[in-house]
Amino acid sequence: MSEKLLSMLEKWYEDDQHDKIVEAIEQLPKSERNYELIGHYGRALNNLGRYQEALSELFTVKQQGQQDADWHWRVGYAYFYMQKWQEALDAFEKTLELQFDAIAEEYIVACQDIIKKSAEALEDIKLTPFRERDFSQFWEKSDYADKNYVEAPPTTEMIASIEEELGYKLPADYIWFMQKQNGGIPVNTCFPTAMPTSWAEDHVAITGIMGIGREKTYSLGGDLGSNFMLEEWGYPNIGVVIADCPSAGHDVIMLDYRACGADGEPAVVHVDQEADYYITFLAPNFATFITGLVNEEVFDTSEQDKLDDLDMVKHAPFSPLLQSLSENTGEGNQIEAAIRSICMQIVEDKGFFALHADELSMLMYDIQFWLYTNANSEVTREQYLADYKDIIALAHGFSTGGYAPDFVADWLDECIAKGDIVNQQGILSFTADKVARLQAQIVNEALKxxxxxxxxxxxxxxxxxxxxxxxxxxxxxxxxxxxxxxxxxxxxxxxxxxxxxxxxxxxxxxxxxxxxxxxxxxxxxxxxxxxxxxxxxxxxxxxxxxxxxxxxxx
Structure with missing residues (x-):
């Protein structure tokens, strides 16, 4: 096996080109696929979601892998996403026994949590069967829900038609539930998770549950239904999207048929488009998912979030760029104090640190542009927009943690249209009058x-x-x-x-x-x-x- 091939396999792995790894290894005769190559092969198959194939390949070198932490890790990973929790737990524990791995520890905790909660949920269902529960207070009553989610109860013909369209047999409990109310917005919209997602450290949230039909926007066959999410947003074809999330398309809840086949009883999973369609197991079946929904108040961390953001804007270090821009004014300490004071007011008003379209946020947009153009001559629109994120938005320490690029661009255009920013042959700067007004505003806001x-x-x-x-x-x-x-x-x-x-x-x-x-x-x-x-x-x-x-x- 050549060093050139190994180097190429690693490069493809770093570039997320796992299909190229699989293709290259499959072109080799099986007699030339040694232990190291099969490790690469199994890892690539895992990353392509082909978990059963990954296991089959990895088990061809099982004896050699017994003292290799990486082998056990890859086996555990495949089992985890095949929803074989005990097998995954055993493999991750062996990984940790051979070599410390912080991520393996996270998976161990997740497996233990899933095993425990699944057992509790199944026991709960035994004590009070799903169809004997009182769901009279389950749904929120609203005109928005009626307009966008709730359909007439599905007929046998409609159910068969939707199943044919989607290519999957819908769970019996889901059909029964939709016959009581066909889609809508639940009162309880959060589901606890064993692992963090892009939404939160310990739960996901849903906006509504899709009904069986085609009439409403958020029905399985509606304009923004399951097939739309798969085709337009690129979600993996592992089953049926049954719930949308507050991110407006960036994550969804799906029925996952990978382990049971198209006619079986699917699990319920969260699929995160923002994290390269990462899949997080939620519940072993639809009934357990519905009974496991809890109110958002359970996860209300707004008070602590506010305290954390207040502490951050008070004490976190400025980004190197913001520090440099502030010092360039010759009044670095005063500018820093003013910025921190203004941003503390933003957190007090909103409960968190973010720049939107309110008055203080606009002041912070003004301050950043003034500092940047004060320190740099001949600033162009492209230059400012390229560097903007490094001032506060995506900086380490003192940071909002995100921003909308189009909003910043629109803010620039609005300032130019109002005459606050002069555009002279592509070079941007505040007018002298704007700078004077801004400096006075900074003082007044900072001292409140x-x-x-x-x-x-x-x-x-x-x-x-x-x-x-x-x-x-x-x-x-x-x-x-x-x-x-x-x-x-x-x-x-x-x-x-x-x-x-x-x-x-x-x-x-x-x-x-x-x-x-x-x-x-x-x-x-x-x-x-x-x-x-x-x-x-x-x-x-x-x-x-x-x-x-x-x-x-x-």
Whole structure:
């Protein structure tokens, strides 16, 4: 066996060209297919979804593979996707025994979970048979469901016609269930999973269940039915799509006939188009899937998600590009503080970090473009759109984790149409007036709920209405007389100024009143440095508590 062939097989594997691996090995006489080649062959067959063939080939070298972790891994992989959970578990455990493998550990947990839940589900079905259960509260009542999902109960002729069209015999429990209500949107739309998917770490969600018919958009034979998903979206022909998901086509729920044949009792699986049509086992049959659906509230992690995103926008490092762009302004710390403050407000408003079409998101689009064009001369549309994702959208650390390229392009076009962005022979830049307005907006948004005011006299003020911000902080020392009034805020601000910015003592002054805290200076940049730093300190619970411990009641 030549090194050239082995090198080519590895390259095809890295490029996901598994069909080429199979073709090349099948062209060799069987007498030339040694242990290593059969390993490549079995792996490629697995990756093409030809699991039974992969097992057959791998078992021709079973004796040689007994002490090879890779051999056991490939056998386990084939068994797993053939839904032979105990055999898969045994193979993955042997893999782990021979060599540590984090992914094998995940599959072991998945197998154990599936075996346990399948046993529990079958026991549950025995105690309360599927057709004896109360489904009177199963379906959500809505005009949308009636318009897009719910059909008249299927006739015997309609069932036979749909089965012929799809090429599979529908499960008896599915037919019975559709005869009670033919399609619709369930009240409970989530199903727990043993392994993470593109939707969530521990479950998948559905939008609705397809009825047996052709009249409604989301029926098996409808415009967006099973065959449409297979033909237009490229889903594997392993069975029938019975439920669509909130991703609008990027994942679906299918009846999987691979292990049972076209006339057998199919399992229910999740197929993920975003992950190269990765298949995740959900339930051994339709009845178990229906009875296993749970309400989305079971998986409501919105509060923790919000806390995680707040922590991220407060503390996660900027991308190298965003850090460089911020530092290029000469006011890197202030710009960073402003960006973090604005993005914290976005998370507080939405419950997560994402840029959409709201006012603060638009401000962040403006800031990114301004920073980028400030640091780069002769920026073209193509250049900016190519680099945009590396600023925040798809960066590591401080990141939204995704974006819509068309939206960014449309934003650029809208700014050009409004006259905020000048396009001079393909070179883009903000107008001077837009930059001035943007810088003022950045300051105001970054300092909220404090306010910034520039006076005709040349003085600048930084002030806060007492009682609307961090009141709980002053309540911790209420027994000492602190109330959270303007004088109390001035005491706290003075500690910050003395300890953190001693060079500005005498330049930044305080003029509080009972209902208002006010700092002022005739040196705008000095007051801005204080204001940004003090607001940032107020958002750092540990730091502000430390400073407050030394505040003296006036």
């Amino acid at each position: 709920p404090f306010k910034w005011l520039e006076h005709d006299s040349g003085n600048t003020s930084f002030f806060l209405t007492a009682g609307i911000y961090k009141q709980e902080l002053f309540e911790t020392r209420e027994d000492e007389g602190f109330q959270g009034n303007g004088y109390d805020w001035a005491s706290l601000a003075d500690v910050y100024l003395q300890e953190k910015l001693p060079e500005l003592v005498g330049i930044v002054r305080f003029d509080p009143e009972a209902d208002m805290f006010c700092a002022y200076s005739n040196q705008k940049e000095a007051l801005l440095q204080f204001a940004v730093g003090f607001k940032q300190a107020c958002e750092n619970d540990e730091l502000i508590q430390d400073l407050f411990s030394r505040a003296i009641l006036d």
